[in-house]
Amino acid sequence: MTLDPRLAVLLTPDRQSVLFATKGVIAMALALYLSMLLQLDRPYWALISAVFLQVRPETGLVIEKGFCQIGGTLVGGAVGLLILAWLLPYPALAIGALTLWIGLNAGASAWVRQANFIYGFAMAGITATLIVVLAIVDPANTSSLGIFHIANARVSEIILGALCATLVSSLLWPVRVSSLLKEHARTALNQTLAYLELELDPAGTHAKRHHQVDTLLQGIFALSDDSSAVHYEGSHGPGASPRSHGNLPQDPVAGRSHSRDRAPDAQPRRSADPGPARPAGCLADRLPAHARNLLPPNRP
Known part of the structure; x- marks a missing residue:
């Protein structure tokens, strides 16, 4: 009896699919557990961070994406705090400044081709958007301390999720x-x-x-x-x-220098064989x- 191809994918998955799903579940569970253990405000942000980093299973790509995610979150959080520090009493101007920041990130991402770097620019825009919007929707109950808590929670949980995803990808069945x-x-x-x-x-x-x-x-x-x-x-x-293992061919400039140090009467030997077929x-x-x-x- 032959299974339908769609059922075969669900009922008889290959080894790589099982390992990919297992690593994703472990990374999400670890991020959620640690964020709740540390009593962070929004544990689901850490869970989402771990999910996004596991889209590409290769360890190097996960680490690179984690750096881009953390860097974009830190820059976006700083810009969001600056916008609120200057323009919190003027919501229209704050939204305008936020729109300009998102446009700058969109334009900068168009100049790069690597997907992880584009993701870093996207995180810079998303983080600033969350911080500014969450503060503007309830201005009566917003204070400087509350804005700082929002930014701190966002940055802390994103970093925690990135660390969990990187740790799981590096230690459990790493894919090179x-x-x-x-x-x-x-x-x-x-x-x-x-x-x-x-x-x-x-x-x-x-x-x-x-x-x-x-x-x-x-x-x-x-x-x-x-x-x-x-x-x-x-x-x-x-x-x-290959460069890190020293397997690259010799530098042609160094080779020419070595040939100049050879005695003047020394002639390179030439083979009479025209070469193999x-x-x-x-x-x-x-x-x-x-x-x-x-x-x-x-x-x-």
Whole structure:
């Protein structure tokens, strides 16, 4: 008996889905428990903070998003307090200043492409909005101490939720960014080969080539965006960049300096062998026949 695909997703989930859901529940429960234990005003803010950080399961991305969330919350809280300190007696002007701040964050987020940085700008606008609106809706019972308590509660609970999500993602079944980057690189390589095949195909159309280029650029952008989170997984972890392991090729400038220090009469040895034939299974063999005919006979 074959289950319906929709039921199969619910009744027979794969291991990664189960771990993702388990880590999310643990992070939310831990954030909610600690916020209630500390008697914070709005524990659900800590819970929501932990939920948003678990959208991407990779540890480096969770840490990076946590930094952006905390930084945006601190900046937004400070701006909200400044708006209320100057314009609390004038609600219309306070709303105007808040609108200007939200517009500045929206414009700044349009200049960045990385999703976590955009999220940081969004948190700066949302935090200022909550602080200002909660104070303006009840001006008769609003005081300087009450405004400070609102800002303090927002910042404290967001930071607590971010710390819980980061701790759970780092300690319980961590998912490294290296696996994600390898998948992005493999996809970009396959899309590049598909574009070359389409470009060298006489029957290829401009519309197909344009669509293939768009698909290729999407894969390259995803690889570039997610690579920024490698640095948060340590210099010796599985997700570290090749530079941190010392696996990069030698600097060509240093190589030229070394060759200049060589004795004048020393000549580099040249092999009489013209080079090996094209190895089986290389990238050129994946091109169509009419494209392979354009390559030199011994080109790898």
